[in-house]
Amino acid sequence: MGRNLTRRSSVTLAVAGLLLLSLAAAGWFGSDRADAGTEDPVTADDASANGDAAEPGSDTSGDSPGTAPVRVTDLVEETxxxxxxxxGDPVTISAGRDGTVTAVAGDADRLERGDVIYAVDAVDVVALYGDLPHYRPLALGDTGDDVHQLEANLLALEFDADGALDVDGAFDENTQAGLVAFQAEYGLPQSGELDPGTVHVMDGPALVSENAVSKGQRVQTGSLVLTVVVTDVVTVVSGGPDSGVITGRIEVETAVEHGSVVLEVEGDPVVAVISHTRFDRELSLDAVGDDVRALEEALTSLGFDAAGDLEVDDTYDDTTAEAVADWEGSLDLPEDGIVQVGQVVGVPPETTVSRVHVEVGDELTSRTVLFEEVRTxxxxxxxxxxxxxxxxxxxxxxxxxxxxxxxxxxxxxxxxxxxxxxxxxxxxxxxxxxxxxxxxxxxxxxxxxxxxxxxEVVSEGVMVVPSGALVALQEGGFAVEVVGRGLVGVSTGDFVDGLVEVAGDLAEGDAVVVAR
Structure with missing residues (x-):
């Protein structure tokens, strides 16, 4: 409020000036608002003392006045x-093969995971979510982040090989079975190998902003098909022990921080480390890597810094083990100074849970998808x-x-x-x-x-009346005409949207006469 006082004062004076002019033109000064036979002007003393005041409702303007209650409220101004x-920034989608366009999404269409973006020679190109383009064919025996991403999408689309698919970054027989089911659903050759030209990876749901081709048009590999705008970014969080029964889980709309318990497995907590790093190995003495650095950053943030001796680097040394042991003790875990696989899970910064994929009583499998964040x-x-x-x-x-x-x-x-x-x-x-x-x-x-x-709240908890209730007194100042009492002198404050702040011998609920 303080930053607007200067501006508001000038507004108040301007509005008050206009009000005086309008009241004068309408004959609403105190001397005319009083009884027509009264020769002496109404003074502030008269109004305050409620002396020979006019009968409520008397008027010489030709219009009958109405009434309104005195209110206590906030005066607000809207702009x-x-x-x-x-x-987000536009994203282009290019053709993955030469041929003739046989299907294509239209302008303003919304594309989500599993939707057909376009088709060339009747071969569908399907939308998947992730942040890593499928740049290579994937087949049995392959490993890597792109395999992990494919498995997460197959699981989300329910091509999960009768529940046997593990999201672990290793292309095994269950991954192959899920991919074959996916290929069958979209009429693709059921090779069990991923042809990167049959999928397109997006950060999340997107809207088509420009369609560059139409059905029947010839395209070449790399030529522009669509421009889209991603409306939501979907982040998948997976992890936890290789096996066990879930006894607790994180709730939707939880903002995840260092140390947040995202899962309990048979009573033992699985804890978040805010990082893009995946924790898929045991961490103990002499381990080196980005996962060690991320762990040490989390330990320091949580106050487990080995009495100030912990150095955040990429090496797991004695002070790291000491800090881990202290942290484990706070969680009622064995204080062995070793971070077991599944004991922590990496969660990207500023993640809030949008959708949970596990329930209490579920049996964990390796790299289970725990939850997703959908960020617009x-x-x-x-x-x-x-x-x-x-x-x-x-x-x-x-x-x-x-x-x-x-x-x-x-x-x-x-x-x-x-x-x-x-x-x-x-x-x-x-x-x-x-x-x-x-x-x-x-x-x-x-x-x-x-x-x-x-x-903008101009004034909080103030007494207000319609500005049309003000009576301009001949000697200066204002009054309001209270039903049953006559004129009562008031001081004025802010004017906003037809209301004016007043102070005087008034009570909330008093009825005042309002000019029409």
Whole structure:
């Protein structure tokens, strides 16, 4: 509130001045608002003492006045800013083979995991989720992150070989069986080997923003097929012991931090380390690697730093083992100073659980998919004129009106430090304001226009009356006409949207006469 006092004072004076002019034109000064036969003007003393006041409702303007109650409330001012729904950067999808286009997604279509993006010579190209392009054929015996990604997608699409598929990064007979089932579903050759030209990996659900080809058109390998905008990024978290019964699990909407217990297996916790690193080996003395560094960073963050001696590097030494033992003791685990496979799981930074894939009572298998985070890339970007920057600040709550009229709450996440010059003649330069809000109902809109209402509390918990209830006194100042009491002198504060802040011998609920 303090940052707007100067601006608000000038608004109050301006509005009060206009009010005096309008009241004078309408004959609503105190001398005319009183009984028509009263020759002496109404003074502040008269109003305060409720002396020979006019009968409530008397009027010489020709319109009958109404009444309104005195209220105690917050005075708020809304400013509507123009904005649009902004998504991530466009992503191009190119043809994986030469041939004739026999199917293709249309403009504004939403593509999700398992959807056919396009087909060449009747060979479907299917959308998968992940962050690693399938750059090579995959077959029995292959290992790697791309195998892990394929297995996670097969499991999510329920091609899980009768529950035997392990998401472990090793292409075995169960991976092959799941892939054959996938190929059969999409009419692909059931080779049990992944042809990278039959899948396309995206970060998550996407909208088609531009279609570059049509059915019947010839394409060559590498030629542009579609441009899409990814609306959500899906992160899959897997891990845990190789076997055991789940006795506890993390809940949806949990924000995961260092040390968060994401799973309990037969009573033993599986703990999060915030890192993109996978923990798929035992960590003990003399181990070296990025997983050791990530572990040491987590231990330090949690306060297990071997009395300050722990050095965050990539080497598992005696101080690392000491810190691990202290950490294990806090979890009621054996204090052996060794991190067993499945004891920790890497979780990307700023992850909030969106969907859980395991339940209490489930039997764990190697590299079980535990949960997913679905994070939208869509935000609302609004234009704030330079002379209205004081209206909003990072962290403020705003209201967003979507193209279909739906209203959703939002929070100001960022305000640009550098102004943008307006390209529209006679419009002010502006700064861009980013608003984070729930756009789940806006999945079909890219760059669609929205309104952003910034709500500013001008005065909190003040007594207000309609501005039309004010009576301008001849000697200066204002009064209101209280039903049953007559004129009561008041002092005025802020004017907002037809209401005025008043102070005087009034009580909440008093009925005051309002000019029409």
């Amino acid at each position: 509507t800013l123009t904005g649009s729904i902004s998504s 890339t869509q935000t609302v970007v609004a234009e704030v004129p330079l002379d209205e920057q004081a209206l909003v600040a990072v962290g403020d709550e705003v209201r967003v009106t979507l193209p279909d009229g739906t209203e959703v709450p939002g929070t100001v996440e960022e305000i640009a430090a550098i102004a943008t010059r307006s390209t529209v003649p006679d419009e002010d330069d502006y700064v861009e304001m980013t608003v984070r809000t729930d756009l789940s109902s806006a999945a079909g809109w890219v760059d669609a226009p929205v309104d952003v209402d910034a709500v």
